[in-house]
Amino acid sequence: MTVEAPVFEEPAVPVDPARGPLDWVRKNLFNTWYNTLLTVALGGLLGSALVTLLRGLLGADFEIIRVNLRLFMIGQFPADQLWRPWAATYLIAVLIGSVGGSLAAGAQDRAREAGLPYTATPFRQVLWRFWPIIALVSVILAFTTTPAPALLTLGATLVGLGSYYLTRRLPGGIRRWTWLFALLLIAGTYVVLAGFGGVGWEDWGGLHLNLFLTVAGILFAFPLGLMLALGRRSSLPAIRGISVTYIELVRGVPLITLLLFGALAIGFLIPSDLRPGLVTRMLIAITLFESAYIAEVVRGGLQAVPGGQVEAAQAVGLSPWTTMRLIVLPQALRATIPAMVGQFISLFKDTTLVAILGVLELLEAAFIVNAQPEFLGKGLFVLTLGFAGLVFWVGSYTMSRESRRLERRLGVGER
Amino acid sequence: MTLQADYSDATKATGETIIELEHVDKFFGDFQALKDIDMRIGRQEVVVVIGPSGSGKSTLIRCINRLEKHDRGRVVVDGIELSDDLRNIQEVRRETGMVFQQFNLFPHLTVLDNVSLAPRQVRRMPKKSAESLAMQMLERVQIPEQARKYPGQLSGGQQQRVAIARALAMQPKVMLFDEPTSALDPEMIKEVLDVMVELARGGMTMIVVTHEMGFARAVANRVVFMADGEIVEVGSPEHFFTDPREQRTKLFLSQIL
Numbered sequence: 001m002t003v004e005a006p007v008f009e010e011p012a013v014p015v016d017p018a019r020g021p022l023d024w025v026r027k028n029l030f031n032t033w034y035n036t037l038l039t040v041a042l043g044g045l046l047g048s049a050l051v052t053l054l055r056g057l058l059g060a061d062f063e064i065i066r067v068n069l070r071l072f073m074i075g076q077f078p079a080d081q082l083w084r085p086w087a088a089t090y091l092i093a094v095l096i097g098s099v100g101g102s103l104a105a106g107a108q109d110r111a112r113e114a115g116l117p118y119t120a121t122p123f124r125q126v127l128w129r130f131w132p133i134i135a136l137v138s139v140i141l142a143f144t145t146t147p148a149p150a151l152l153t154l155g156a157t158l159v160g161l162g163s164y165y166l167t168r169r170l171p172g173g174i175r176r177w178t179w180l181f182a183l184l185l186i187a188g189t190y191v192v193l194a195g196f197g198g199v200g201w202e203d204w205g206g207l208h209l210n211l212f213l214t215v216a217g218i219l220f221a222f223p224l225g226l227m228l229a230l231g232r233r234s235s236l237p238a239i240r241g242i243s244v245t246y247i248e249l250v251r252g253v254p255l256i257t258l259l260l261f262g263a264l265a266i267g268f269l270i271p272s273d274l275r276p277g278l279v280t281r282m283l284i285a286i287t288l289f290e291s292a293y294i295a296e297v298v299r300g301g302l303q304a305v306p307g308g309q310v311e312a313a314q315a316v317g318l319s320p321w322t323t324m325r326l327i328v329l330p331q332a333l334r335a336t337i338p339a340m341v342g343q344f345i346s347l348f349k350d351t352t353l354v355a356i357l358g359v360l361e362l363l364e365a366a367f368i369v370n371a372q373p374e375f376l377g378k379g380l381f382v383l384t385l386g387f388a389g390l391v392f393w394v395g396s397y398t399m400s401r402e403s404r405r406l407e408r409r410l411g412v413g414e415r
Numbered sequence: 416m417t418l419q420a421d422y423s424d425a426t427k428a429t430g431e432t433i434i435e436l437e438h439v440d441k442f443f444g445d446f447q448a449l450k451d452i453d454m455r456i457g458r459q460e461v462v463v464v465i466g467p468s469g470s471g472k473s474t475l476i477r478c479i480n481r482l483e484k485h486d487r488g489r490v491v492v493d494g495i496e497l498s499d500d501l502r503n504i505q506e507v508r509r510e511t512g513m514v515f516q517q518f519n520l521f522p523h524l525t526v527l528d529n530v531s532l533a534p535r536q537v538r539r540m541p542k543k544s545a546e547s548l549a550m551q552m553l554e555r556v557q558i559p560e561q562a563r564k565y566p567g568q569l570s571g572g573q574q575q576r577v578a579i580a581r582a583l584a585m586q587p588k589v590m591l592f593d594e595p596t597s598a599l600d601p602e603m604i605k606e607v608l609d610v611m612v613e614l615a616r617g618g619m620t621m622i623v624v625t626h627e628m629g630f631a632r633a634v635a636n637r638v639v640f641m642a643d644g645e646i647v648e649v650g651s652p653e654h655f656f657t658d659p660r661e662q663r664t665k666l667f668l669s670q671i672l
Contacts, residue, residue: 113525113563311482312519312578316533316585317508326532330523 056382064380065387066143068369072387073140075205075360084199085208086152087192093160095185101167102178107409109172129401136394202277205360207391209279213286213351213361218344220287225294230324232299243295250292255350258285263357282354290347297339301332334410341403345396352392363388431458433589433620434479439488441474441644448474449485450644458588461621463631463652466641467667472624475641476591479622480511493588509537512582516594518574520566520581526553527562530581537585545584552580556610572603576610583614590614592623626671632656640664 029039065072074085111118127134141150167178194200204212231243250258262285267275276284305328313323333340355364366388370381434456441449448471456462464472477483478490481497481504490497492507521529530549534540540548553559556576558569566574575595582590592611596604608630615621615634623630631638632652640648640655640663648655648664659665 306519308515308517308519309521312513312515312521312581314482315480315508315511315513315515316581317505317537318533319505319536322536326536327521331521334523 060383062143062383064369064372064375064378064384066145068365068372068384069140069143071206071360071365071369072362072391073206074208075365076203077199077205077208081199084193088189089152089156090159091185091189091192093156094163095182095189097160097163098167098178098185099182101164102170102175104164105168105170105172105175129405130398132394132397132401136391139390200277202279204279206365207362209354209359209361210348210351213279213283213354214344214348216283217286217290217347217351220283221290221294221347224287224291226298226329228291228295229298229302232295233302247292247295250289251296255286255289256353256356258289259353259357261285278357279354279359282357282359286347286351290343293343294340297336297343298332300339301334301336302328304335305331337403337407337410341399345399348395348399349392362391432456433458433460433493434622435489435491436475436478437489437491439478439485439490441471441478441483441485448644449478452488452646454639454646456589456620456622457636459618459620460636461615461619461623461634462637462639463635464622464624464639464641465626465628465631465667465671466647470641471644472641473593474644476513476593476622476624479589479591480508480513482513505537509585510587511589511591512579512585512587513591514575514578514582514593514595516597518566518571518578518598520574520578522566525563525565526558526569526577529566529577530584533581533585549580549584552583553577555583555613556580557606570603571599572606575599575603575607579607579610579614589620589622592621592625594624594626596625596627628652628656628672640667642667 030036108118228243231239234240262281313327352363366384432455436454439452466472478485531545534545635652638655642663648661
């Protein structure tokens with residue numbers, strides 16, 4: 001690439017008839033002899049890599065993924081209990097649909113009250129918004145051997161969309177209780193999976209476990225991190241001291257250390273009949289670890305709220321607690337969205353670390369299937385790890401996209 | 416240096432004192448921001464405080480609602496002496512409204528919520544009546560039509576008027592203004608001053624830190640000139656325009672007029 005010197009004789013809007021892609025290529029890739037050389041060399045390298053990849057993918061035998069798909073998705077969940085994860089999927093579809101519908105309707109109401117135009121998002125844009133997930137689900141369904149999973153997925157999608165449109169049409173008075181409905185659905189999801197002779201989270205595995213550890217880790221670590229952040233700013237030296245010590249201690253240690261500590265040391269400290277299961281201990285370790293980082297993210301957000309906000313709240317007589325709850329925290333948390341989502345993304349990927357303790361999450365599953373007799377020594381690591389990588393990438397990228405969207409949304413009405 | 420002689424003016428409006436400062440000192444580290452301030456303000460009186468930057472004008476009014484804690488002396492607002500007791504402080508803050516140079520509206524709340532928040536949270540008013548009170552206040556500052564917008568969608572002048580409405584919604588007995596027009600574009604100053612003049616004519620007790628001498632001339636009962644943390648000269652607006660006594664006052668007025 002080159003930087004062109006400004007040409008002052010030219011008119012303000014240069015008329016350039018040959019401004020096609022070819023022109024761009026000539027100007028940027030082949031403008032000097034060494035650029036030409038670089039372009040040819042790098043292009044050749046890239047091209048041959050692409051050809052190799054395509055050949056590999058086209059000629060690859062995906063049997064290893066096809067056979068082990070269930071292991072990747074839900075680990076060793078008993079085959080005769082398969083209805084449970086599916087039922088849970090439907091409940092989650094209702095959850096996402098109704099919460100989404102409620103949020104959309106709320107936004108529409110607020111926009112109408114503020115006299116701002118509100119345009120419903122066209123369906124094509126919704127597809128575009130979730131294309132990575134749609135693509136991933138299609139890829140996964142392509143590996144299934146019966147049509148049942150595809151039909152069930154289609155059903156769950158329809159149920160989710162149905163709950164979305166239903167919730168949007170609810171009157172505001174009822175819609176206000178969506179959060180309670182959502183809590184019931186979350187509890188219901190757990191009961192469906194684990195209750196009445198089901199499978200508790202100690203025996204979950206695959207992607208299912210990664211997702212569980214991520215969501216539960218966020219749900220538990222967020223309030224704890226919030227308290228630590230507030231504690232760090234407390235005027236009481238004891239509380240401040242405890243918070244700072246905790247945050248700095250935990251942040252100074254790799255997550256693996258905490259996981260090992262949870263798995264091994266706690267095992268020695270607590271008598272075996274009281275000892276929580278391995279996954280529970282992992283969840284505790286993840287929560288403790290994440291909360292320290294979330295505390296620092298929140299602290300950054302708290303510092304971003306101008307002092308004038310607190311003064312204005314005090315001047316109208318709001319109590320310190322009310323000021324924190326209604327004035328400081330909403331603005332602070334809004335400012336932390338990018339960093340917070342970044343933290344959540346790394347948590348999602350860090351859940352693979354529980355594998356070192358022999359917990360069969362997605363990455364570990366993708367690894368060990370290569371030791372199955374029929375695939376042993378066939379060098380299919382690229383295939384299985386690539387599949388796991390694709391799943392993690394789609395999850396992380398979707399979180400990242402949604403966070404940017406949320407930022408833009410909340411940007412409305414900012415100063 | 417304080418001017419005891421001018422206390423006769425203090426109770427000019429109604430003859431009843433509402434704010435009393437006695438020998439108030441305030442330090443920021445080693446720097447003394449307020450030096451032995453004595454001042455009494457009568458009910459319904461409008462006092463304009465002027466002075467060069469760093470003279471302690473803002474600190475003075477911020478000590479009245481405890482945004483700053485005075486180090487020595489007494490501050491009494493409507494019979495309540497400010498102490499470290501949080502309940503005392505809250506009580507004083509309920510009776511004093513404040514308007515800031517930078518508006519300090521809550522950007523994540525609509526105009527209506529900005530104004531009705533304190534009545535709901537502090538006075539425990541039900542939502543409906545707090546909102547109708549807020550609408551009354553917005554009508555008083557002449558922007559009821561902006562109620563559902565967010566502060567970021569308003570002009571500076573409109574934002575400052577919302578800030579005034581927010582302070583008024585607590586139905587305070589005293590209004591403190593900390594350079595309310597200094598952050599505004601010139602064409603918006605008048606709309607804010609008009610609201611303040613209305614307020615003064617309606618009998619509100621006001622302490623206004625400002626350099627708008629036109630405002631002082633229109634409604635101030637007294638003008639206080641501060642420099643280096645001291646009250647240098649106190650008098651009627653006319654006195655300041657025609658016959659300032661102190662050298663520092665003359666110098667300052669020659670710079671702003």
